[in-house]
Amino acid sequence: MLGPMRTRPAPDQRRRHRWEHRTELPLAAASLVFLGAYAARVLGHGLPQYVHDLCLALLLGCWLLFGIDYVVRWRLSGEGALFWARHGLSTTILLLPLLRPLRVVPVYEAIRRRQRRPRLNLYARVMSYAGLSTALIGFSGALTVYAVERSAEGSTIQTFGDAVWCVCSTLATIGYGDAVPVTFLGRLVLVALMGGGLALLGAVTGSFASWLLQSFAEEDERTDRPPAS
Numbered sequence: 001m002l003g004p005m006r007t008r009p010a011p012d013q014r015r016r017h018r019w020e021h022r023t024e025l026p027l028a029a030a031s032l033v034f035l036g037a038y039a040a041r042v043l044g045h046g047l048p049q050y051v052h053d054l055c056l057a058l059l060l061g062c063w064l065l066f067g068i069d070y071v072v073r074w075r076l077s078g079e080g081a082l083f084w085a086r087h088g089l090s091t092t093i094l095l096l097p098l099l100r101p102l103r104v105v106p107v108y109e110a111i112r113r114r115q116r117r118p119r120l121n122l123y124a125r126v127m128s129y130a131g132l133s134t135a136l137i138g139f140s141g142a143l144t145v146y147a148v149e150r151s152a153e154g155s156t157i158q159t160f161g162d163a164v165w166c167v168c169s170t171l172a173t174i175g176y177g178d179a180v181p182v183t184f185l186g187r188l189v190l191v192a193l194m195g196g197g198l199a200l201l202g203a204v205t206g207s208f209a210s211w212l213l214q215s216f217a218e219e220d221e222r223t224d225r226p227p228a229s
Contacts, residue, residue, distance in 0.1 A: 016076035098140035130203035
């Protein structure tokens with residue numbers, strides 16, 4: 001008997017997959033440039049004005065690249081006006097480029113749906129990506145919190161170290177309360193970190209626990225299997 005027929009992806013979908021594959025590394029590099037330029041503008045108090053202007057140009061240039069990528073994927077998807085709603089994560093990342101490390105979450109979800117023999121290198125790769133993304137998002141959040149809180153009246157976040165401490169306590173769901181934002185944007189950033197940080201930390205612990213459970217299950221099967229005669 002013939003097996004079930006496999007449907008081939010539409011030409012636009014193949015073009016979209018090729019586009020995403022070819023732009024993955026350049027966009028990742030642009031994300032790092034964006035983060036570096038943003039950090040220089042926030043932390044570089046003593047830098048010359050032309051350096052701040054150059055950083056601003058890099059920020060706008062990278063944002064333009066992200067916008068072009070979004071529009072191209074939109075056109076190739078064939079989904080029309082529903083694209084922005086069906087791809088909410090991509091839409092959010094376009095509006096807030098500092099959240100681009102969150103793109104590792106769909107990768108983790110795809111791996112969880114795979115029913116195959118556990119591979120340590122695959123799970124270890126997801127854990128490393130998620131851990132790195134958590135660090136990058138935490139650094140981005142600390143920069144934003146510091147930028148909006150350092151001059152706010154009544155703020156307890158006066159240095160970048162205070163902002164890092166506040167973000168770390170937020171990601172760890174501890175919330176000591178010794179460094180808290182007083183501005184709306186600062187609080188909004190911490191709310192986003194609560195959701196994004198928990199998702200990424202969950203990807204790390206979930207991947208490790210999933211690999212352990214599958215490994216133990218296979219070990220039990222080999223132990224219970226009767227020896228060959």
